[in-house]
Amino acid sequence: MATIEDVAKLAGLSRTTVSRVINDQPYVTDEKKQRILHAMDELGYVPNSSARRLRSQRTETIAVLLPRITNPFFGNLIESMEQKASKAGYQVIVCQTHDSKKKELDYLQLLKTKQVDGIIMTSLVNDWELIHPYLENGPIVLCNEYMENNPVPMIHMDHRRAAYEAVQHLIEQGCKHLAFVHGGQEGHLTLERKRGFEQALLDHGLSSSEDQVIQGPMDVGDGRHLFTYIKKEMPHIDGVFTGSDEVAAGIIYEAAHSDWKIPEDLSVVGFDNQMLSLLMVPSITTIEQPVKKLADKTVEVLLKQLLHPDPVRGKSHVFDHKLVVRGSTRKEELIIH
Incomplete structure (x- = not known):
């Protein structure tokens, strides 16, 4: 069986240079690389698939x-x-x-x-x-x-359209004071959902303000804290559209330990249709992505x-x-x- 020394000898180069080519490291001229690849092919030192990757500089x-x-x-x-x-x-x-x-x-x-x-x-x-x-x-x-x-x-x-339909559904259920909840930074995707949220409110004659947009919650624990915050600081909110089933689950879990009922006192829409959305009581209305x-x-x-x-x-x-x-x-x- 051929060794790296055999490749170096046939190529007329050092073992270190051969090693550099095998590991796709810099500082080897194209001329030396081709000599080494030729020697490797001739001796059968490297499988053909690996040799092809080296020639094409592909990592696959x-x-x-x-x-x-x-x-x-x-x-x-x-x-x-x-x-x-x-x-x-x-x-x-x-x-x-x-x-x-x-x-x-x-x-x-x-x-x-x-x-x-x-x-x-x-x-x-x-x-x-x-x-x-x-x-x-x-x-x-x-x-x-x-x-x-x-x-x-x-x-x-279409995240804007999805948000619009989620909020429209909440409005159809009688919600008049809605909040949009998103986690992380306000990137392009979040901005699209926010636009859908605001457009649905506008089309149905409801007011929209920055107070209705809550940034930060990302998981179940955040959702629990969010419910506590809404109950204490924003008790007029009767509908929440979240960007996560996890946050929605946290809201529902915490509501079950209070005197608020879901959906009678607070309706909640999640996002992604995770398995968790089926396990909650009540189960979560959500947007399903393909x-x-x-x-x-x-x-x-x-x-x-x-x-x-x-x-x-x-x-x-x-x-x-x-x-x-x-x-x-x-x-x-x-x-x-």
Whole structure:
């Protein structure tokens, strides 16, 4: 069986230089790299698939940037992406940004240093002007995120429309004083939901103010604290649209330990249709996203970008959502398509 010394001898170079090529490290001229690759092929030292990766400078790895993996929506999204990518011979690495601008830019360095072939961003916290230069190093695709002017391919649902339908449903149930709750920073996606919230209020003759927008809550614990806050500081609120089933679950859990009833005193709409939404009492009215379709299309688009790079503005792929009506807004449970 051939060894690294055999490759070095046949190529007429040092063992260190051969090691640098094998590990895809810098400071090796193209001429020396080709001599080493030729020797490796001749001796059968490296499997053909690995040799092809070295020649093409491909890692056959893509990175997915997301806020937090503990959110079931992102967990399900990653699982579907990994399955789709694996069938195409690609690996997926998960990068949690925790909505940190610095972490987001640090992970984008993976593209610049050729450690991944492409990047999928499921959230966006930096201004696009800071991200755009990284396109020189490889493709970037947005999933579950939205930006105007389509700077890169975007795969998402219409979050503005989804928010509008959720709020309209609350109004139809008799709610007149509504609040919109979102976690993290107010990025493009959150802004779209906020616009849908405000437009629904406007179209139904209800007032809208910044006091009705609550930023920060992200999980069940936050939802519990939010209910306590609403009961004490905003008791007039009779309907809440949240960007998370987890937050909605926290509200419902805490309400069960008070003298407020759901939905009689407070109606609640969540987002994502997680399994948790079915386990609560009452179960949660929520917006269902087509997770698998979003994941499959995103990976498909990214792989196409790798084969045929397109520096021109991206194309937007918009998928339908579903408003799933349950007990947190209405006693009789049904599904609205």
